[in-house]
Amino acid sequence: MTPTSSLPLDDPPVPPIRRRPGGRTSRVREQVLDAVRAELGERGYDELTVEAVAARAGVHRATVYRRWRDVGGLLADVFEAASEDGWQPPDTGSLQGDLAALNHESQAALTAHPPIVAALIAASFRSEEAARGVRRLWEDRYARCEVIVGRAVLRGELSPGTDARRLLIAATAPLYHQLVLLRTPPHPDLPDQVARTAVLAASAGAFTG
Amino acid sequence: MTPTSSLPLDDPPVPPIRRRPGGRTSRVREQVLDAVRAELGERGYDELTVEAVAARAGVHRATVYRRWRDVGGLLADVFEAASEDGWQPPDTGSLQGDLAALNHESQAALTAHPPIVAALIAASFRSEEAARGVRRLWEDRYARCEVIVGRAVLRGELSPGTDARRLLIAATAPLYHQLVLLRTPPHPDLPDQVARTAVLAASAGAFTG
């Protein structure tokens, strides 16, 4: 019944429970997600607790545990709420432009305040809910961005048969590696640099065959 | 007095405490680090706790908290103990060979059992001790590997003026990104593929100027 729940596997079919997504349920979610953003913004990921979120949202912590399970589930839901906006990959007219714009967006998301994406990634190492949320994030983003490679092929910038996923990973991985794993400070030139490197590798045949 | 302790900042100078690194202190460390490896191997990172390590090591948990502070401190110390072995970067005779060998080592480390490196990275998102350990890991490894780029320049495979650090990051980031952040299963071809992409980018001038 929580937003992140899924049907249990191998259960015998039972009459479906009638859910009540009306007024109070929806209002509680809004209050809780607002509280998560506020707590994250003011106190950071390390001090984000179910107790603090519940208190600020004005709901009981048992309610939060019941619907979201843990801090990771909260972050996954905040991220999901922020993503329900029909995002489309950049379309600048060139492969390098598209990849650079994508990387600028990723760097902005990773360094945003409150740090929702950064917190979700951090939480994914300790919460199954957050790990599931991050998995959906990557799968969705990489799938949607394959159109960047498709357009480049149509423009003749890439040969048909280019492995889109491998190119996209090469074009984004150094950014994530530096900002998330190495924890180096963001640099305005980093997104362009990483995009340019991937384009040079692609032109040299790195992602074909 | 714990292995990972550092001098507090801005303290007035005081007579140095005389430490006693003899028999019991050293034996306790050995027992505790063995317990960490055993617990990690048998129960995984998610169930690694100070309580479980202390019990298995036969020491009091107050001792573990006093010396290592948290699970992250334990993992950092285990990693440090494993690294005191004079590791040198691969030297295969070619840039691509060196980078591929390096990536094979990294993939082996990330998928090893017990998963010390994977656990340390995961812990780095919740423990300052682990974050410090991971920072040292990256700094040390990237610094030591710059010799790979130096040798390639001497062989004429790369132009002088190549940014070694940027090349090394491009040559390793996609591996870490996929294994750690995307959590895709390791593939035997991945290390070579990522190395080859970086070499093609380098030959195309991605890391000069």
Place this chain on the structure above:
DNA sequence: ATCTTAAAGTAACACTTGTCGCATTAAGGA
């Protein structure tokens, strides 16, 4: 308007994490 019941609140409970003052053990210098 009434009835059924999903969703939330309550508060007590259980468990885990982490700390601390004092006691004991043993490292190391004289």
Place this chain on the structure above:
DNA sequence: TCCTTAATGCGACAAGTGTTACTTTAAGAT
């Protein structure tokens, strides 16, 4: 051998995380 004291053990305590059975509120169908 003796003395000082760093390191460890003890066990009590505090705080936080997470759960649960029962009660209350309100969503939604009739």
